[in-house]
Amino acid sequence: MTDEQGLRERKKQRTRQALSDTAIELFLRRGFEKVSVADVAAAVEVSKPTLFRYFPAKEDLALHRIADHQGEAARVVSDRVSGQAPLAALRAHFHARLDAHDPITGLNDDARVRAFNDMLYTTPSLLARLVRYSDRDEELLAGALVEAGDGDGLTARLAAAQIITVHRRLAEENWRKLAEGRAIADALPEAHADADRAYDLLGAGLGAEYDR
Amino acid sequence: MTDEQGLRERKKQRTRQALSDTAIELFLRRGFEKVSVADVAAAVEVSKPTLFRYFPAKEDLALHRIADHQGEAARVVSDRVSGQAPLAALRAHFHARLDAHDPITGLNDDARVRAFNDMLYTTPSLLARLVRYSDRDEELLAGALVEAGDGDGLTARLAAAQIITVHRRLAEENWRKLAEGRAIADALPEAHADADRAYDLLGAGLGAEYDR
DNA sequence: GAATCTTTTGTTACTCGGTTGCATTTTCCG
DNA sequence: CGGAAAATGCAACCGAGTAACAAAAGATTC
Structure with missing residues (x-):
């Protein structure tokens, strides 16, 4: 055993x-x-x-440690309940990670986690390495999206790129809130709103804002 | 003078x-x-x-040399003719760069340019540095989008992130076509189609494919 | 349990990217 | 011309990462 x-x-x-x-x-x-x-x-x-x-x-x-999260987005898509859209699953998952104060969301006020994030986002070589981890994540997500059925390979790769990028941006956005001295209770609702805004944009496009 | x-x-x-x-x-x-x-x-x-x-x-x-293109996306948005949407200006610009075989699109079969791109996309440290240049580009674009009027700061930053990411992906996509041995005359129409696909997704969102 | 094979480790020495301190040269400017 | 200021060279240095080879330790077989 x-x-x-x-x-x-x-x-x-x-x-x-x-x-x-x-x-x-x-x-x-x-x-x-x-x-x-x-x-x-x-x-x-x-x-x-x-x-x-x-x-x-x-x-x-x-x-x-972060590497352990490798392929998380892809897994969320693969393991979603049947009938659920990939983007809906990812959105729900992100909200859940936010509520769990998962360090990867950038929104965690534990002293050590904060110190770690500060180090991460202010050390160029670490950020560069993080991007390389993200690339792998993106690749896996693209695979899962192709598996999910809709869209061709290019569309999946573009979608994966956008999704992973947005996750990174959201995390950085959250970290910035805390870095500015805001309390987590104060920042959490805003983080949820940010995430919804981001997923709305992902789902419905930038059209409403920038294409007309 | x-x-x-x-x-x-x-x-x-x-x-x-x-x-x-x-x-x-x-x-x-x-x-x-x-x-x-x-x-x-x-x-x-x-x-x-x-x-x-x-x-x-x-x-x-x-x-x-690539650094000279710094802020190009932001400039396209700032300098667009009045009445044109930012995304439309960027789309048109990308098509134009494609037709001009601009190296930054990845679609250029000049021997030296190809060799350079091969080096760029196969050398991790160069790719990492390229990403850092892109970050600056993204920041500038976000500024230009805020200037453009629609959308709040977060929306602009998210949009900028998605746009720059998609540009990188498209360039990589194009480079891959050539790396697979395809002729430029053969790949160019497809590259245009890819770009349109990407900008359609940016404008109208991933919804049609992945959100329902 | 000894003999042996394999995997892991330590030591030493090296390459290469990047920096520092200081003396020297070169341009600028009155 | 003469001196201030900027740019360069030199030499020595630091830290990340690697290569070669010998030594040690776990695994395996009889």
Whole structure:
């Protein structure tokens, strides 16, 4: 029943976890750029090449938690109840994540989460890496949309691109609200409204505003 | 009448040009990652710190031409004839750039341009830098849309994000067509159709496909 | 449980992008 | 011409990431 995978595998997972945890700990305390990978490696008592065998780049030490959300949008579309439109499922899901104060929505006032988001949105190299994760997400979502039936490949890819982009923008928008010092109780209703606005635009187009 | 700015300024501009030109030359010949900045500096007979005084990062040596297009979308919106909708102006502009085989559309079969695009779309760090240029573009476009009157700030930012994203996707789509070996005469009509499809989606929304 | 095979690790040394401090040269300007 | 200001070169440095090879540790077989 337990997923016993042998001592070796267990150790590897523990090392991986320790590296990521320690790294984030240090990053939050001293800032991403003020911590060298050598520092992280030393703190975990591991050599530098070993660290890079676990994480391909310094940025991934900070982002691999986010990587766990990989393909979430695609999953929402694939797993939606039959009869529901993809966009409706995504909209509902986003609202739910908002209510759950999911960090990926940018709207979470836990001190550590906020510090993490601040770091994320103010460190160019982290943002760049985040975009690359988003690209993969977009690809997966496009696949799920094609699977969903309507539209050709191009339409699906365009739609996926727009959707993922809007998610990123909404998260950034929410983070900005908090960064401006607003309380989460104050910002949450607005965040819901923003999300609805965004999904209205996605669904009905920019036409009403910019095409006539 | 001439923009005589003194010997100093002229020399600086020439050095800058020489650096960019030589760098692109070398990048196209041997590949971006196989050329070190030291190589470029040596070829131009300039020291490494001097090179970095002209270009903040290696990627900018390759991309600063593209940077000249900075704010193009915003300009199209600002300069549109009165009475024309922003989205209509952007659509028309994109079609025009397509017909002009503008490299930024991805649809250009000149050997050097193709080589450059191949490099651009297959080198992660270049793509990452391109995204950062796009961010600036997006910001400017959002400003222009606010200026254009309709819609609040959030709507403008969302719209700008979607538009810039779609442009990137279309360019990538076009590049892919050529990369698959298709002739430009063959791909051009399809590119126009793709652009119309994309702008239809932007204007009328994903609704018809994914929201009901 | 020893012998062996395989995977993981550490060490050392390296490449490359980018920066710093300082002395030197070059342009500008009175 | 002479000196202030700007641009350059030099040398040394930092940090991310990699290569080579030897050492260690887990897995496997008898």
